[in-house]
Amino acid sequence: MSATGAKNRTSNVNGAEHFDIEVPDTAHQISSDSWFQVAFVLTTGINNAYVLGYSGTVMVPLGWVGGVIGLILASAISLYANILVAKLHEFGGKRHIRYRDLAGFIYGRKAYCVTWGLQYVNLFMINCGFIILAGSALKAVYVLFRDDHTMKLPYFIAIAGFVCAVFAIGVPHLSALGIWLGVSTILSLIYIIVAMVLSVKDGVKTPHSRDYEIQGSSISKLFTITAAAANLFFVFNTGMLPEIQATVKQPVVKNMVKALYFQFTLGLLPMYAVMFIGYWAYGSSTSTYLLNNVNGPVWVKALANISAFLQTVICLHIFASPSYEYMDTKFGIKGGTFVLKNLLFRIMARGGYLAVSTLLSALLPFLGDFMSLTGAVSTIPLTFILANHMYYKAKNDKLNTMQKLWHWLNVVFFSLMSVAATIAALRLIVVDSKNFHVFADL
Template sequence: MEPRSHLSSPQIFDSGEEEEKEARRLLAEEMEFPEGNGVVGGDGKVHSDYHLDIEMPDTAHQISHDSWFQVGFVLTTGINSAYVLGYSGTIMVPLGWVGGVVGLILATMISLYANTLVAKLHEFGGKRHIRYRDLAGFIYGKNAYALTWGLQYVNLFMINVGYIILAGSALKAVYVLFRDDNDMKLPYFIALAGLACGVFAICIPHLSALRIWLAFSTFFSLVYIVVGFSLALKDGINAPPRDYSIPGTKVGKIFTIIGAAANLVFAFNTGMLPEIQATVRPPVVQNMMKALYFQFTVGVLPMYAVTFMGYWAYGSETSAYLLNNVKGPIWVKTFANICAFLQTVIALHIFASPMYEYLDTKFGIKGSALAVRNLSFRILVRGGYLAITSLVSALLPFLGDFMSLTGAVSTFPLTFILANHMYLIAKKNRLSFLQKKWHWLNVVLFSAMSAAAAVAAVRLIVVHSTTYDVFADL
């Protein structure tokens, strides 16, 4: 990527030695390097003397192409994916009315704040950091680059595991509506879902190529959210009083509440904000802020609506997939489940795109998407990745537990801990004493929450693994 134009103007370096030093100091200050660490190289670019081992590679994917509105819909697709059909059961049931409502509102505000911190660092140091790991490596060094890439890979892989479980569950729900013979079990539907996701991944070369599919995704989301909301409202009006108490033993409640806190942060965060921001047109930061405000205002309303309505209608009996609770015409439920399946295929592609971008860039997959080499590469590599993801999904189809574990081990560190600490390091010369303490408080608080949530999520998976066999038919 080329630096901003005012960095490459050679005339500022044609003065005497004192003027050159002053120019370097001013450039370093403008580009937000700590004084003494900003160095102007012979190519006229600003470098950091402790980040020279981290270079931002080229990308095989399209960048700087999309409007903020399209990027806003990419973010909204993630927040209103078929995962929203589980939040009544995985967030509201463990937390109850007070904890669930307050928790969702707080998670919305905190997530917007944390994502804003990351978005504002996108052009830090005179470079566009189009990958989360590039930004972390630029600020901290080579080890942080590798650690962040590992965390992000785990985060996106587990999100994709959950998506394939969701897609398989939606297909099974359609089957159960018409057949009760139980011949087709959940693992079979997970395999079919993985195949569909693989075909879509082969056909869509990069994130910007989604375009019209984002409109389809929005339509699919509205269908299952409206159907879930409407049928739950009808059931709730006709149902006897519900039990809203938090289920479980005293010890069990503690672990499920902690796990639900991880689900809260999971609901709002992508773990790949720089990768999404890379697709937006300049001015990058301003446009990304518009997309984030769209996501956390208009974008969260459908999720709020279906989550609260589902819990109101079914109380502590709400399942981890709301469409399994609702009663109504078979054709309506079938249409909603098919839409949930199709939207999940699109949403999974978004969260798999950083892995695709890495592999395409590493192996030089550029040019026409239909070129024999490029098409063959996508079939083998993306197909193989989704085959492994589908296998893990079928082995451990515990959707709520995977949401908790993902939030604990990767979403907390990437979105909250790392975001606050990176901003603290990058802006330390411009932050007041109270601002620095505030960011350190966030780092410590979210680190503690991440550790507790990880323990709770692992415990839930172990408990469920002893109850069900592998390839369980849930």
């Protein structure tokens, strides 16, 4: 069943009016997963193959001081913002299983649509980045054995998109990942450990040849630092916390907070380690894909790249699941995974979605730019601006003056940061577009 629009009435919660937006029942499973499985969904999302790029896209533009302090602050702010959203999951006596449902209940129909648009753009761009990453990993394996330039990056991106589509067709919903989350964890550990060990080996061999200075002119530094700030928040991005929380068993708020604490403690350690070690080893020459820097046995590097490719396929499915849920719910796709009707629908709907994603990824394969623009135009508004303002509006009568001021300061600060980071990210894209043609072989 699909949404039929807004009702013409409001409800009163905590002394404030809230909107009763008609929302569809989901075709996917809810309340079926333990907090530990949800914690692994979150940890899989944060330790995906993007971590191989953070040394180059975060640490290089910010340096040691800015990078370390920025990451610690971004971690704390992100945990705080996610907990705010998690605490609103059952707000007003209703369970809000989608981000847009929650925004619609608090603000009304227009906010419902705007939030869905922002979230869709956010997740679509993240998935384009995943496809670029998967294609880059495949190309890296090819170059290890045959560096003849016959196969270009766009070809590998096309292969990656096809594999992602096959996986999406076979795994119906987020809860069905099950054992794949364990596989994803093993794959993550493989490429993270290989990247760290080989980086340390290279760093020890060349202790005096590293430069940690932030490169470029004063104006260039200003734009790159601003864009890197957006990357900082992209690192911790989910943009779909209510959708993930919908899968957790009761008590949903308590269990989700436990999962978040796991993600932002043990879950962060591998990412921090590979990011700092990579930057320590190569300094300002660190690439946006760390495995392109490291030296070591061919088979070890091939194993790491294949692991990064396979983990990316699994992780993309997590960030695409809200779009899949929307399509399945709208057209009433329920029941067995391999029922002919369901299978044909997923082939067309999910295959079409990933075909468009793959085409755009091959057309503009600038991974760092995707991260910056995504962080600026959708991650910051969804994860920080909206989270703080929704909590302020929902809990208004329970907050003291200082708490209200704190939430408003967050809204204003992150609004300004979003605007500045968007300008910086667009400048990066313009510069890269001048340096590289479409379907570039990077």
